[in-house]
Amino acid sequence: MDRIKAVRGGFLLVTSLAVIGSAEAPFAETGPSLNLYGASGLIDMPSGEAQLDGNLTVSSGHFGPVSRTTLSFQITPRLSASFRFLGIRDWNAKSACQPDCGPGNGVNQFDTYYDRSFDVRYQVLEESRYLPSMTIGLQDLAGTGILSGEYIAATKHITPRLKGTVGLGWGRLGSYGDIGSPFGKRDPVDVGEGGNFNFGQWFRGPAAPFAGLEWQATDKLTLKAEYSSDDYALEAGSRGTFEKKNPFNFGAEYRVNPWVTLGGYYMYGSELGFAAHFLMTPGQRPTGAIKDGAPDPVKLRPSRQSDPDAWSPEWVTQEDAAPIFIANLNKRLEPDGLMVEAIGYSAGTAQVRIRNIRYDAEAQAIGRVARAMSHVMPASVETFEIVPLVNGMPASKVTLRRADLERLEYDPDASRQMWAGIAVGAPGDRAPNLTYDPKLYPSFTWWLAPYDRLRLFDQRSPLKMDVGLRLSARYDFGPGWVLQGSATKRLFGNLDDTPPEIPTGLQPVRSDGDLYDANGDPALESLTLAKYAYLGHDTYGRLTIGYLERMFGGVSAEVLYKPVASRWAVGAEVNYVAQRDTDGLFGFGEYDYRVATGHLSAYYAFASGFHAQLDVGRYLAGDVGATLSVNREFENGWRVGAFATKTNVSAKDFGSGSFDKGIVLEVPLSWGIGRPHRKTFETVIRPFGRDGGARLNVDGRLYGTIRDYQESGIQEQWGRFWK
Amino acid sequence: MIRTTRAVLALAAIALLTGCGNDKTRSTSLVGGVAAVSKALVAGRQAAGTAQPITRQDLAALNSPVIKGELQAANSTIYLVPISRNGAVETWATSDDLTVSFRDGVMTATRGFGPDIMQAVVPTRAQLASGQGSHGRSYFYLDGADQMRRFDYRCSMSNLGSETITVVGQQHSTRHVEETCEGKAVRFTNEYWFEGDNFIRKSKELTIPEWGYLELARVIDKG
Numbered sequence: 015m016d017r018i019k020a021v022r023g024g025f026l027l028v029t030s031l032a033v034i035g036s037a038e039a040p041f042a043e044t045g046p047s048l049n050l051y052g053a054s055g056l057i058d059m060p061s062g063e064a065q066l067d068g069n070l071t072v073s074s075g076h077f078g079p080v081s082r083t084t085l086s087f088q089i090t091p092r093l094s095a096s097f098r099f100l101g102i103r104d105w106n107a108k109s110a111c112q113p114d115c116g117p118g119n120g121v122n123q124f125d126t127y128y129d130r131s132f133d134v135r136y137q138v139l140e141e142s143r144y145l146p147s148m149t150i151g152l153q154d155l156a157g158t159g160i161l162s163g164e165y166i167a168a169t170k171h172i173t174p175r176l177k178g179t180v181g182l183g184w185g186r187l188g189s190y191g192d193i194g195s196p197f198g199k200r201d202p203v204d205v206g207e208g209g210n211f212n213f214g215q216w217f218r219g220p221a222a223p224f225a226g227l228e229w230q231a232t233d234k235l236t237l238k239a240e241y242s243s244d245d246y247a248l249e250a251g252s253r254g255t256f257e258k259k260n261p262f263n264f265g266a267e268y269r270v271n272p273w274v275t276l277g278g279y280y281m282y283g284s285e286l287g288f289a290a291h292f293l294m295t296p297g298q299r300p301t302g303a304i305k306d307g308a309p310d311p312v313k314l315r316p317s318r319q320s321d322p323d324a325w326s327p328e329w330v331t332q333e334d335a336a337p338i339f340i341a342n343l344n345k346r347l348e349p350d351g352l353m354v355e356a357i358g359y360s361a362g363t364a365q366v367r368i369r370n371i372r373y374d375a376e377a378q379a380i381g382r383v384a385r386a387m388s389h390v391m392p393a394s395v396e397t398f399e400i401v402p403l404v405n406g407m408p409a410s411k412v413t414l415r416r417a418d419l420e421r422l423e424y425d426p427d428a429s430r431q432m433w434a435g436i437a438v439g440a441p442g443d444r445a446p447n448l449t450y451d452p453k454l455y456p457s458f459t460w461w462l463a464p465y466d467r468l469r470l471f472d473q474r475s476p477l478k479m480d481v482g483l484r485l486s487a488r489y490d491f492g493p494g495w496v497l498q499g500s501a502t503k504r505l506f507g508n509l510d511d512t513p514p515e516i517p518t519g520l521q522p523v524r525s526d527g528d529l530y531d532a533n534g535d536p537a538l539e540s541l542t543l544a545k546y547a548y549l550g551h552d553t554y555g556r557l558t559i560g561y562l563e564r565m566f567g568g569v570s571a572e573v574l575y576k577p578v579a580s581r582w583a584v585g586a587e588v589n590y591v592a593q594r595d596t597d598g599l600f601g602f603g604e605y606d607y608r609v610a611t612g613h614l615s616a617y618y619a620f621a622s623g624f625h626a627q628l629d630v631g632r633y634l635a636g637d638v639g640a641t642l643s644v645n646r647e648f649e650n651g652w653r654v655g656a657f658a659t660k661t662n663v664s665a666k667d668f669g670s671g672s673f674d675k676g677i678v679l680e681v682p683l684s685w686g687i688g689r690p691h692r693k694t695f696e697t698v699i700r701p702f703g704r705d706g707g708a709r710l711n712v713d714g715r716l717y718g719t720i721r722d723y724q725e726s727g728i729q730e731q732w733g734r735f736w737k
Numbered sequence: 738m739i740r741t742t743r744a745v746l747a748l749a750a751i752a753l754l755t756g757c758g759n760d761k762t763r764s765t766s767l768v769g770g771v772a773a774v775s776k777a778l779v780a781g782r783q784a785a786g787t788a789q790p791i792t793r794q795d796l797a798a799l800n801s802p803v804i805k806g807e808l809q810a811a812n813s814t815i816y817l818v819p820i821s822r823n824g825a826v827e828t829w830a831t832s833d834d835l836t837v838s839f840r841d842g843v844m845t846a847t848r849g850f851g852p853d854i855m856q857a858v859v860p861t862r863a864q865l866a867s868g869q870g871s872h873g874r875s876y877f878y879l880d881g882a883d884q885m886r887r888f889d890y891r892c893s894m895s896n897l898g899s900e901t902i903t904v905v906g907q908q909h910s911t912r913h914v915e916e917t918c919e920g921k922a923v924r925f926t927n928e929y930w931f932e933g934d935n936f937i938r939k940s941k942e943l944t945i946p947e948w949g950y951l952e953l954a955r956v957i958d959k960g
Contacts, residue, residue: 298881305851307834311821375883424826424838424846426858426875429885463756488760649882688851731883736855737848 044175044230047238047267048275048291050075052084053096053133054149055167056226056240057263057279057287059187061179062147062169064137067091068297068646070654070679077279077287078256079103080249085677085699087654089646092137095656097677097699098154100161101476102127108254128476130701131161139168146170153187156211160248163187164217167224175230183224183243184217190245190261192220210665210672238265246282259283273300296652296681301688304375306737310346312385312423315393315416327361327394336449339364339390344451346386351690352379355403355454355493358445364391365399365445367408374651374684374692375731376402376723380412384419391416401441402723405546405714406494407554408441409723410578423736433732438725440552440578456491465502467531470699472513480507480531484539498713499541499561502534502598510535519667520705521593521607523565523634527703529596530564537598539564544714552577554716563711566591566634567602574716579725581619583717588612589710591634609636611710617717619726623647625655627717634708637661641707643678649730651682651694659707671702791816793905796957803957804829805905806837810949837951842937844953852945855879860892860916866935868896868914878945890925892918902930902939904954909938918943925950 046063049055052073054063065071065088073084084098105127131154139148146168154161167181182188185200200219226240242261245251250258265279265287272293279287318325329335336357343354343366351372358365364387370379380400387398398419400412418435422428465484470477486500509531518525530537542560549555554574561567568591576583589612593605613631620626625647630640639661647653658675665672676698683693721727796803796816804817817829817837826845828838835849841862847853858875871893880886897913911930918925923946932938939954 295881300881301851302881303852303879304883306849308830308836308848311828311836311838312823313821314823420823423823424840424856426856426877428856429877459758459760461756461758461760463758486758486760649884733855733879733883733885737853737879 044171044177044228044236047228047236048073048086048289050077050279050287050289051082051096051133051153051161052086052098052291053135053151053153054094056179056228056238057265058242058244058281059179059181059183059224059226059240060135060149060151060153060165060167061226061228062137062139062141062149062167062181064088064092064094064135064147064149066295068295068648070294070296072292072294073289074291075287075289077281078285079105080255087646089654092140094135094137096133096135097701098131098133098161099470099476100127100129100131102249102253102255104255105253108252127160129160132156132701141170152216153185155216159185159212159215161186162212162215163244165224177228178225179228179240180223180225181243182221184219184221185215186244186247187224188220188222188243189247190222190243192222192243195220197221234269236267236269238267239263242282250282256282257284263287296654296685297648297650299650299685299688304684304690304734304737305688306378306690307349309382309385309737310389312419313389314420321393324393327392329392329394330359330361335359336447337451340449340451342390343383343386346389347383350379350382352382353454354383354451356448356450358448359391359395360446361394363397363399363445364395365401365411365448367401367403367448369403370692372692373690373734374682375690375734375737376728377732378690378734378737380728381735381737384414388416388419399445403493404719404723405496405544406490406492407546407548407720409720410725410728411439411441412728413437413439428736429733432735433729438578438728441548450493455493456489458487458489460485460487462486467507467509469509469528469531472528475508478508478511480504480509482507482535494546496544496546496714497542498544500539501536502539503536516669518669518705520635520637520663521605521609523593523607523705524703524708525669525705526596527565530598533596534564534598537564538600539598540713542713546714546716546719549573554720556714556716558712558714561594561600562589562591562713564598565594566710567594568592568608570710570712572716574720576617576717576720576724581621581726583617583721585615585617585717586612587615587631587715589712591710609634611636613641613709615717619647623649629709633659633661633706634710635663635705637663637706639663639707641674641709645678650685651680652685653678653680661707663706668706669702669704671704674700674702674704674707676700676703791905793907793956796905799957801957802955802959804837805954805956807952808944808948808950809952810947837953844940844942844951847944847951850944850948852878852948854944855885862935862937865894865914865916865929865937866912866931868894868912870894874918876943876945888920888923890918890920890923892916897928900930904939905956911938 046054046065050058053060054065055061067088069088071086075082079102081101082098084096086096088094103126106125133153135149135151137149141147148168150166153163163183163185165181165183165187167179169177169179171177197217200215222243224241224243229237231237240263242263246258249255260283263281265277267275267277269275275291277289281287316324339357340354353369354366355369356367368383373379383400384398396416398414401408414436422432462485467480482502482504484500484502488498490496512528512532540561542558544558547555552575556572558570562570570589572587574585590610592602593607595601595604611632611634613629615629617627623646625645627643632638641657641659643655643657645653645655655678660673678698680694680696683691801818806815806817815831817831819827820830821828825841826838828836830836838846840859843859845857845859854876856877860872864872874890874892876888878886895915897915900913901908901910909932911932914929916927925943928941929937930939941950941952944951
């Protein structure tokens, strides 16, 4: 059926784009477009539009010496944020240090100026018949502020294919053709170590109008023209990186497919520009529904009248039934990447404890196990209890009636009624006579795969990278007992070129990461012995000992209280660790640094798909403070979030960025390949990774481990139960 | 020889990129994907070469009722045999894990195709066979967020008269009826060819709008 793939992409048009499309305002005949800042807008100017809720865009915009690479996320239908890397070439075109701008010349020592910036926008008005869409935005609202500008912009469709934008900008967006300073003077920003909000500057200083038109010539081609209120005083003026001749920009954009748009521009009367915008829809897999082999249909029991023997409960007294059941279940489940670890039963109820190594949707794992039980369990078993195990810990207990399974399989309302018929409860006590499959433990798995490690923006270069091989192995010698480790060997790369050391006022718990990159080859990343356990009363525990991560080894203990159906959870973690040697081997002598670190954590899942976590405690450098993380989580496993940590470290001791913060993206592999898979890729982008507010990276933290298999995790993808 | 070396190198490269080991939680279906692609290549070559078309005799040798299915959008032919019955619903399967379920002969669910009909409200065989009147239809699909999406249609029947059709080399005199359905954004037409006592010899039924129709012909009636 491989040929079916060819048309599968088309399904999106029906099930997702049509659905998404229906959420668009009825007056927005053309979609919202992006500018060279990767924000909703025209060419260099913003607009009043917002992107579709939940969309993530990566934009690469270039003109003359200016390059911007931006990640933008539409956090809610009205709120969006962007994170951007900026590069300006020919930075020293006019510098006094020419022709030899080497080290020791401060900001002038590099020919290209690099910076990071962060924007937030809020759409205050959606477009309606008579009113435009209107957005208030803060561009580069923290830090050094080279791109800082605020705006209010309004966009209205004039005809179904033509829309006009007018706006008023401040900061750099008010630097050309201003109309005065309506809200007073703009004081110069006191940057300090950067990373702080420049409240005092917002909407101050000269304000200048900007405007533009966007015409959708065909379904693929859009033409744009604008009058820019950005004077490029620094780039075109004092730095002389390019020549700005007039405030007009023109462009044409071509939509290659729903996910890729390319643009070409003529900027400021002198420069050519180019942009590529990549759209991702975290909420919707590009491939639409998951493709997976059909399940075995539910097996019906014979009627009691026709076959009374089949219904006899006598089988319960039969010895050695458990291993036979387990073997028969696993024969059916193995192709699905599911495993029954243990079974316990009475005449009317059977409980299986399962391990799911394949399904991203926990509901589908449960659906497959339930069907297998309908084939294997004697007719007298009316109640199925399915207990998903993670690292040997029972995460919940799903109870369902076998009769529902038989009755609802082809019901037009199967999904909803089945959900109504099941109960997701606490794991509870072990079933009576619970018997483990003796063949499952001990088990040994290993994996050899390539890895890559990136370093963005050290002081020498915007990107350095190593590629190598990672060998991981795991030995499960009983339920919840795990010995695992991983080691890496670099094949090639340039991470051994370490940047000059930046003085830190703290123990270099993270800032020496580059030394670990350079010296640890080969390196033992981790080697740990862990015990995971369900402690009863909705409480889970973890104890991990060994080389916990690349930079620290020691002992880590955690408890988590997470009722199965609750939106909240609380946990505590304590660690006593020592900093490892940079050579990636077994020693701790190089730093002779020991620290007790730990946190109290509270978690809350909002109904809207937002998720918050607050950690309060002591960090690796001995600093004390709190981390707040907020994530938007999509049903299919995508996660887009941000975090910030404030500790009692002064901005000066922390260094660049003043405090720790960052962006997290988690992408499930199943989203990309359209087939079931549990692997996800997590990326953390820290604009300034320093030593304050640093947490231990220990594997198997309980909350993320348990939650997928609890009520909300199962419900989110319940439609997959019958898949 | 060179070709073999190249193949070995290519396999090594794939192993390197996708990783190897005995840990099933990590193996991506990229590996499966490569296998599937090679299978498709082999199949393609066979089709281009001397492979014989599947005959009625081949199918009769299965000793089971057989439905021949054709998914035109995917240019793909499948053969289905019945594997289970639950009340009025009978489920038929291919050897490669695709299933199609029929409620009293009318397609009501699919599995294994990817974008499957998860559940559906379908008319009865009698309603279709009458060739007149109107009824509702609903399809439920999972979207890319695993959420159930419901698509409702209003359908009306019309009789197209008698027609002789050929199903894998055998002729059948049938009554051809058409079911035209209209929804919010989509309009489609299913067709049915009834034989004798309203037995659905052949049908052409919508899977999902973007895929179009699955053509289903009952080739072998008894196993």
